[in-house]
Amino acid sequence: MPIGDNIGGGDLKAMFSEAARLLSANVDPVNALNVFPVPDGDTGTNMHLTMEAVVEAAGQVGSDSAGEVASAMARGALMGARGNSGVILSQFFKGLGSGLGTAAALDGDRLAAALEAGREQAYKAVGEPVEGTMLTVIRAAAQAARKTANSGGSLIEVLDSVSAASRESVALTPTMLPVLRQAGVVDAGGHGLAIILEGLRRAAAGDDASPDEVPPPEPVGVGEHEGMVSGDFLEAAEEEIYGYCTQIVVEGESLDVDGIRERVSAMGRSVVVVGDDAIANVHVHAEDPGAVVSLGVSLGVLSRVKIENMDSQHTEYSAARRSELEAGPAAGRVEVLAVSSGDGLRHVFESLGAAAVLEGGDTMNPSVQDLADAVEELESSAVVLLPNNKNIVPAARQAAELASKDVGIVPTQSVPHGIAAMLAFDAQSGVESNVERMSAATESVRCGSITTAVRAATLDGLTFGQGDKIGLLDGKLVAAGDDLYRVLTATVARADPEKDGMVTLYFGESVSEEAARAAADVLEEEISGVEVDLVRGGQPHYHFLFSVE
């Protein structure tokens, strides 16, 4: 049943409880959109809880005055505001409350006025208003309301236009806010507000046929490639977003707030001027903040001036994205090429930030050409190369000379060595400082391996038969025998792990996960105080590779 055109507090309460209910049905999808300003995924929850406080406060009003209900809602929002989005919402309600004042009933025109007051209050609420957020949606809603009301629209017609305009402006939020473009989503708070406004519309129109799910509109300005933006769009957006966020507070006598607003409007966009005849708070995005300040000085005493370059965030993003478009994403960064074999080890290197892993190892040393080609294939012109085997180090050095790029070599003797080096890698520093840092990180790390002897021999004072297990530590044979676990334990023990030492055990393709787990348990039992980090290496030939640090 649609409401009439002049409603009291009771209908207003009913409309906001429907809005709160609709929002509560959409909390999770709103949470999922959340990337700005803190990607903590609870914008929907925070707005929902703030709305609950609003509805509860409204419920305590006995009278049927729309104005009284609105001011109760404003108080409820102020005390119950949760999260950034809740705080902006509470300011919006404060504006609604003061916009309605003591009016007993609400019609289209009063609703427009209240939304306009809500917009002013919400913009005032944030130190540096950011477009592409809930604020933008509030602004669009107020604008649409005013337009419809001025052309004689009824309350329901005003709400229709408000809901449609807010949804459109949600779709546009990625065109204004770089983080949304990057993530390829619309603004969570904006969408939450659009749901609230849609709830008001449904309640007023008696629309109970529309589904509870209100999916977010398709983001506009986002390219096909996962939230990436085209160069054309950047240019268009640069014309849109410009200037300095300028805020001044003027104190004087018989100030004319409307007159100031008119003059400031000629100086820029997003103009908000509030105050009374003694103090005026001016906010504008102006190309020339000096003109705004001069105006302030001519009117009275400036008690506060704040000027911020709004372009900085946008231009930073633009510049970064441009250089990506021009030179590929890795330009200017250092990339790591590691030599290793086994899919598990490959994943370990990649998870630590290696750009590429070249298959190779003991029985398959890559050639100088292989190494040089792999270096050339990387996107960056600055490369750190980890040979991860003492026999590959010389080839790596030659490849570095062949390559047209700036190549640094950390002469890692084994794969676990290379992983220790990788942990100290910092993509933001240069090749030379990385080589220094990564080399230092390998110094205190001892590495070993367990394999099967292919023939009987006596080496380093140890005698073993064909098929025996042998353990090497830092390239030197230290244990031999027919029991894999015993050889492993003896080899690791020779590394003399410290009390809180970490043994990283990479098990090879010949070892089942179960057997590997058993080996880790044996190590932790036999060598007191060590912690074993068991990782699937998938390497050939070596049952186990390990590092002790």
Place this chain on the structure above:
Amino acid sequence: MTVKVITDSTSDLPSDLAERLGIELVPANVHFGDETFKDGRDLSADEFYERLAHGDTFPRTSQPSPGEFMEIYKRFGKDADAIVSIHVSSKLSGTYNSAVQGAQEAGDGCPIEVVDSQQASMGLGMAAIAAARAANDGSPVDEVAATARDASKRSVCFPALDTLEYLEKGGRIGKARAMLGALLRVKPIIIIRDGEVQELGKERTLSKALARLEQTARDLAPVEDLSVLYSTAQDDALRLAQNLQDLLPDGKEPVIARIGPAIGAHVGPGAVGIGLLRASP
């Protein structure tokens, strides 16, 4: 002139020290599902870490509402000539925004300066201590606020974590995101820089991580004030404090701070760190 210094519970300032310096701590909210607790008031650190370890709901945190700030400003505005309210980085939390709104709502009675520290935990705590000392010396409000801003720029906070899991779940991982997904067990070391979480490095073992913290503190010398913070590993914190005693001017002791629920929800158990105030250049 009496200037009241107010901060929030994400500063991890020990309550006895706050009381001695006359600093008011506004509690952040900690939520386990539908249950809401006031950080440090109706949820102690011990109870919190117990629930964190054994509970199945992941805690969330939220800033005090503007209305709560308004009430606190009104309460302290009665006896103080001015208030300096310094808070956790606006890039990590809406607390600063809430405080600014609360200050506006509180009206014209008592002037209120709200400062965004761009820091968290004892990085913020150190700045609040410096501001409170200025206030207790009888400095006027401008100077106290200037001290708060200047100390915020000189303070740093860098904890070693047991895991990045909590930081990621709470959405505050920032530029330390690159450390996620390592297939190895590592102790991530993070730092609050430019108001957000960044990576300082990663170590394989606790002793290496502690050594890294110690070395980083030494690299930042000369130091004016220093604190060691921990979520559950008190012994490690005490040892670190002892090792770093020589960095402080004579007669000064490192502050030992327990990481409270609001920050603890993001760093998790086993976190040990340092918050320090570099000496003025």
